[in-house]
Amino acid sequence: MIGLSLAYLRDRALNTGLNILLLGLSVASLVILLLFSSQLENRFDKDAQGIDMVVGAKGSPLQLILSSVYHVDIPTGNVPLETVELLRRQMGVAQAIPLALGDSFRTFRIVGTEPAYPALLGASLADGRMFGQKMEAVIGVEVAARTGAGLGQRFVGGHGMTGGDDGPKHEEAPFIVVGRLKPTGTVIDRLILTNVESVWAVHGIEAPHDEPAHEGESAEEHADHASPAEVTAVLVQFGSPIAAVRLPGFVNRQTNLQAAVPAVEVSRLLALVGVGLDAVRAFAVLLMITAGLSIFVALLTALRQREGDMAMLRVIGASRAAILGQVASEGLILAAAGTVLGLVLGHGVIALAAANIEQLHQLGLNPLAFHPGEAMIAMAALGIGLIAALIPGLRVLQSDIADTLANAR
Amino acid sequence: MPSPEPQTHLNKVEGPLVETRGLSHWRDGRCVMQIGDWQLQPRAHALLLGPSGSGKTTFINIVTGLLTPSQGAIFVAGEPMSILPPAGRDGLRRRTTGLVFQTLRLIPALSVTANLALAQQLALGQVDRAAIAAMIDRVGLSHRAAARPRQLSQGEGQRAAIARALITRPHLVVADEPTSALDDANAARMIDLMFEVADATGATLLVATHDGRIAHRFGNRLNLEAPQ
Numbered sequence: 001m002i003g004l005s006l007a008y009l010r011d012r013a014l015n016t017g018l019n020i021l022l023l024g025l026s027v028a029s030l031v032i033l034l035l036f037s038s039q040l041e042n043r044f045d046k047d048a049q050g051i052d053m054v055v056g057a058k059g060s061p062l063q064l065i066l067s068s069v070y071h072v073d074i075p076t077g078n079v080p081l082e083t084v085e086l087l088r089r090q091m092g093v094a095q096a097i098p099l100a101l102g103d104s105f106r107t108f109r110i111v112g113t114e115p116a117y118p119a120l121l122g123a124s125l126a127d128g129r130m131f132g133q134k135m136e137a138v139i140g141v142e143v144a145a146r147t148g149a150g151l152g153q154r155f156v157g158g159h160g161m162t163g164g165d166d167g168p169k170h171e172e173a174p175f176i177v178v179g180r181l182k183p184t185g186t187v188i189d190r191l192i193l194t195n196v197e198s199v200w201a202v203h204g205i206e207a208p209h210d211e212p213a214h215e216g217e218s219a220e221e222h223a224d225h226a227s228p229a230e231v232t233a234v235l236v237q238f239g240s241p242i243a244a245v246r247l248p249g250f251v252n253r254q255t256n257l258q259a260a261v262p263a264v265e266v267s268r269l270l271a272l273v274g275v276g277l278d279a280v281r282a283f284a285v286l287l288m289i290t291a292g293l294s295i296f297v298a299l300l301t302a303l304r305q306r307e308g309d310m311a312m313l314r315v316i317g318a319s320r321a322a323i324l325g326q327v328a329s330e331g332l333i334l335a336a337a338g339t340v341l342g343l344v345l346g347h348g349v350i351a352l353a354a355a356n357i358e359q360l361h362q363l364g365l366n367p368l369a370f371h372p373g374e375a376m377i378a379m380a381a382l383g384i385g386l387i388a389a390l391i392p393g394l395r396v397l398q399s400d401i402a403d404t405l406a407n408a409r
Numbered sequence: 410m411p412s413p414e415p416q417t418h419l420n421k422v423e424g425p426l427v428e429t430r431g432l433s434h435w436r437d438g439r440c441v442m443q444i445g446d447w448q449l450q451p452r453a454h455a456l457l458l459g460p461s462g463s464g465k466t467t468f469i470n471i472v473t474g475l476l477t478p479s480q481g482a483i484f485v486a487g488e489p490m491s492i493l494p495p496a497g498r499d500g501l502r503r504r505t506t507g508l509v510f511q512t513l514r515l516i517p518a519l520s521v522t523a524n525l526a527l528a529q530q531l532a533l534g535q536v537d538r539a540a541i542a543a544m545i546d547r548v549g550l551s552h553r554a555a556a557r558p559r560q561l562s563q564g565e566g567q568r569a570a571i572a573r574a575l576i577t578r579p580h581l582v583v584a585d586e587p588t589s590a591l592d593d594a595n596a597a598r599m600i601d602l603m604f605e606v607a608d609a610t611g612a613t614l615l616v617a618t619h620d621g622r623i624a625h626r627f628g629n630r631l632n633l634e635a636p637q
Contacts, residue, residue, distance in 0.1 A: 004519065004527060011518035312514040315473065316573075317503035317531035319496075402475040405510070 001318075001326040005333055008302065015298050020337045023291035027342020027381050028349065029284035034373045035350050036365070037277050041270065043364055044070070047187045048262040050120045052244060055079065055087060055096075055251050056233035061260035062269060068099055068233035069262050071109050071187050075101055078230035079257055087234055090250065092243025095120070098231040100199040103157035107358075108143045110157045110175070110192045112199030112231075118181060120237065121188045127151060128179030135198050138179040140189040153177045157192075157202060173202040185364060200229055292384035295334050300392040303327065310396050311404040320397050327393030328386055335385020339378045346374075424487060426451045426580055426613045427472060432481035434467050442467040445481075447631060449615060451580070454604060457617040458624055459633030465617040468633070469585050472615070473506055474498030486580055503532050507574030507612070509603075511586040513566045515558040521545060521569045522554045525576045532577035541576060547606060548572045564595055568602060575606050582607055584616045588623055600626050 057077030066073035100112030251259035351367035442464025470476035
């Protein structure tokens with residue numbers, strides 16, 4: 001009977017193709033949304049791993065998180081270098097890692113920081129060594145792949161964080177690549193890491209001296225000739241749960257500082273994005289229902305034309321169950337073909353988008369990753385195909401064979 | 410030396426293949442078919458002759474178990490078709506009877522070969538490719554075996570329909586108005602072919618028609634009058 005179903009589907013090839021395409025498009029829409037939202041959330045989680053709080057200049061906390069954790073927005077400003085020590089002295093702080101941003105090389109951000117930062121995101125060296133001296137740089141795997149930079153190679157950063165090649169160059173302060181990182185699947189794959197002093201040096205800022213105040217010199221006087229060195233943000237990892245309660249309030253009470261918690265800001269962001277995703281998802285579900293209705297109408301029309309065939313099949317020995325099974329298999333074959341097409345299309349679109357749209361590429365969209373939710377989408381599509389087939393199938397079974405044949409004779 | 414006895418897939422039937430006892434059928438308080446007592450012996454060629462409205466199709470539906478008679482009983486291959494439950498009637502029809510309709514009712518999406526294979530699969534639960542090829546050859550359609558019904562001429566389609574009815578080696582082949590749409594020459598050829606294939610397979614032939622042109626070909630004739 002499967003052979004008969006295939007023969008009937010081939011017999012009305014155009015109709016069959018259009019129904020498969022319609023269902024395929026709806027499945028593809030849902031798959032794209034599922035992959036996009038799940039991989040986006042996953043990426044947000046991975047990039048923020050181990051970072052409990054970010055301290056930066058006052059402004060939008062979301063902007064602070066986006067610029068300092070995900071490296072996709074411009075920073076809110078700078079904070080005094082002393083902030084790092086201030087935070088490290090606080091009880092409950094396990095780590096406080098400074099970030100100094102401002103330059104880039106061929107769209108890849110140059111981040112002044114400490115070796116603790118790549119360690120926090122689970123990065124390790126593929127070859128070379130970690131940056132130590134001024135103007136030494138370690139590059140992420142994607143930077144290496146896209147720029148072709150190797151160990152010992154020198155490069156010059158450009159001012160600004162988006163298009164390093166167009167802005168003014170810091171020709172006088174070239175970096176040298178001393179290490180390359182293994183792939184991590186996090187934002188660090190796209191970063192150029194160096195120490196904070198290198199970033200200052202590029203901008204002609206002297207590193208602060210560690211000398212204590214001279215005898216007879218007040219703290220204010222000492223501060224007057226202290227270095228103007230600043231950092232862009234400080235990534236903080238808590239050492240105890242109590243810090244999560246105490247520290248954000250403490251930071252926000254400082255005149256120039258604000259604290260932002262990645263988990264809170266990301267959930268706010270996802271809630272905002274989620275409204276749009278929900279709207280598109282509702283549209284895709286509507287498309288799937290439309291595809292189901294289309295299969296239903298196609299099978300209903302086909303079965304009306306085939307009532308004589310069905311009656312004849314009953315006469316030559318097909319049981320009611322066999323007839324119902326044949327009709328059901330037609331719906332299931334359509335649904336299965338539409339599902340396979342949708343899955344291929346969905347993953348194909350993700351692959352094309354990741355290859356051609358820079359922002360999506362930076363999100364690390366993986367077209368080869370499968371989400372368990374895709375199985376649910378496939379089951380829903382198959383269920384719709386089955387229901388769309390069974391309704392006209394049951395109707396055919398209720399008809400009187402003798403009457404049908406008499407009308408068809 | 411006599412040729413070996415053709416075999417159907419059933420055991421040999423003892424007694425009449427079809428037997429009616431006081432058979433009649435009523436619809437909306439009106440008698441639409443009345444036959445009474447009648448017998449059809451195995452391997453006979455019988456003609457059910459009567460004008461439109463005389464109950465020929467009603468009788469064929471009763472013989473094939475598609476309709477339960479209002480009065481009387483009918484036995485097919487010794488089994489009481491009229492009192493069997495629907496599933497039993499379906500099974501008896503599947504095991505004993507092949508049908509040929511005026512409009513052929515071949516499955517349009519399938520080739521001639523696939524139509525025969527489907528009938529064999531449904532009736533016997535298996536497909537015998539060699540038997541199908543032999544049957545198609547017997548009805549002269551070897552060159553059209555892969556053709557779809559819509560690609561066949563009327564005569565080719567009828568031969569395909571006869572082949573499908575006989576591929577399951579039924580005891581009884583029932584044909585409803587098989588020649589009504591044919592000219593004299595094609596009607597004669599159709600009857601010749603049905604006789605030839607039925608004899609070759611050992612099937613009994615019951616042809617219902619109002620076509621008087623073929624009446625003289627049948628020794629066993631049952632004349633139905635339109636009930637008053």
